[in-house]
Amino acid sequence: MLKPSVLGSSTTQLFRNLSIALDFPEGSEIIISKIDHEANIAPWVALARRRKLILKWWIPKTTDNPKLLASDLKELLSEKTTLVTCTHASNILGTIHDIKAIAEAVHTVAGALLCVDAVAYAPHRQIDVKALGVDFYSFSWYKVYGPHISMLYASPHGLQAITSLGHHFNRHDTLQNKLGLAGSCYELTSSIPSIVSYFGHSASETWGAIEEHERELQSSLLEYLNQRSDVTICGEKEADSKKRVSTISFLVKGWKSQDVVEAVGNASQGEMGIRWGAFYSNRLVEEILGLGSDGVVRVSMVHYNTSTSAFPLSHLIKY
Numbered sequence: 001m002l003k004p005s006v007l008g009s010s011t012t013q014l015f016r017n018l019s020i021a022l023d024f025p026e027g028s029e030i031i032i033s034k035i036d037h038e039a040n041i042a043p044w045v046a047l048a049r050r051r052k053l054i055l056k057w058w059i060p061k062t063t064d065n066p067k068l069l070a071s072d073l074k075e076l077l078s079e080k081t082t083l084v085t086c087t088h089a090s091n092i093l094g095t096i097h098d099i100k101a102i103a104e105a106v107h108t109v110a111g112a113l114l115c116v117d118a119v120a121y122a123p124h125r126q127i128d129v130k131a132l133g134v135d136f137y138s139f140s141w142y143k144v145y146g147p148h149i150s151m152l153y154a155s156p157h158g159l160q161a162i163t164s165l166g167h168h169f170n171r172h173d174t175l176q177n178k179l180g181l182a183g184s185c186y187e188l189t190s191s192i193p194s195i196v197s198y199f200g201h202s203a204s205e206t207w208g209a210i211e212e213h214e215r216e217l218q219s220s221l222l223e224y225l226n227q228r229s230d231v232t233i234c235g236e237k238e239a240d241s242k243k244r245v246s247t248i249s250f251l252v253k254g255w256k257s258q259d260v261v262e263a264v265g266n267a268s269q270g271e272m273g274i275r276w277g278a279f280y281s282n283r284l285v286e287e288i289l290g291l292g293s294d295g296v297v298r299v300s301m302v303h304y305n306t307s308t309s310a311f312p313l314s315h316l317i318k319y
Contacts (some may be wrong), residue, residue, distance in 0.1 A: 038283070274299050
């Protein structure tokens with residue numbers, strides 16, 4: 001388990017609690033990624049409004065394959081920067097961002113903090129928060145094959161920046177003390193060791209095998225989608241597992257995303273992880289990709305899926 005850490009009902013709730021516990025001087029600057037899930041946007045927009053901070057949007061320079069680059073972030077940083085927020089992997093694009101490089105860029109500003117949403121990354125890759133150099137990092141265990149509970153990590157510097165939300169007569173020296181707010185659900189908490197044991201004693205080998213299997217899955221799907229002139233892939237078009245996870249979104253010319261999903265769902269009898277919409281990344285879908293409420297078609301694959309049973313490509317040939 002990550003230490004120091006605090007458990008909560010969801011990453012959305014943990015980030016909201018964190019935003020209430022951070023107090024930056026008026027006129028400070030915060031930089032928010034516009035391709036994130038709203039869980040890692042709304043709390044910071046509210047914080048900027050509440051504390052009279054200057055909000056800067058981190059917007060990718062290309063809409064064809066939007067991604068967060070440390071080189072672009074450097075153009076937004078200033079001596080007034082206090083917080084940068086971004087996603088480790090987009091829950092729509094599947095793109096993996098170089099968080100270590102981003103953290104290094106953020107920390108060129110004295111006292112600046114980096115907050116990362118890992119909900120769409122954690123189900124696919126092993127995590128080492130110290131190696132990444134992040135200040136705050138959160139994911140949900142229910143995305144990592146567990147129950148509805150989430151976790152937030154804070155670095156020593158991040159912990160120091162947090163004002164405690166706990167009762168004044170309690171301790172305030174750990175993240176749990178500061179943000180725990182009477183603790184998490186005991187029944188859900190007790191299940192976490194079983195999730196960890198699921199990955200075995202050689203966790204690195206297990207995660208390596210998961211990455212390789214997902215690479216094979218996404219290679220099959222991307223190869224098929226890339227050869228179709230009527231399909232537009234949203235995000236990274238390569239199957240390189242260092243560049244993306246196996247969450248793949250696309251558009252089909254002449255089709256509404258909802259109609260595509262319903263057609264494929266009917267053909268597969270609902271056995272496929274395929275959905276449509278914005279998936280709480282509305283700013284990405286509407287303002288970056290320029291799409292309406294119909295959003296994208298998203299296929300979500302993980303290590304227990306197979307190319308033949310979970311995503312038979314023949315279901316797509318009917319388009």
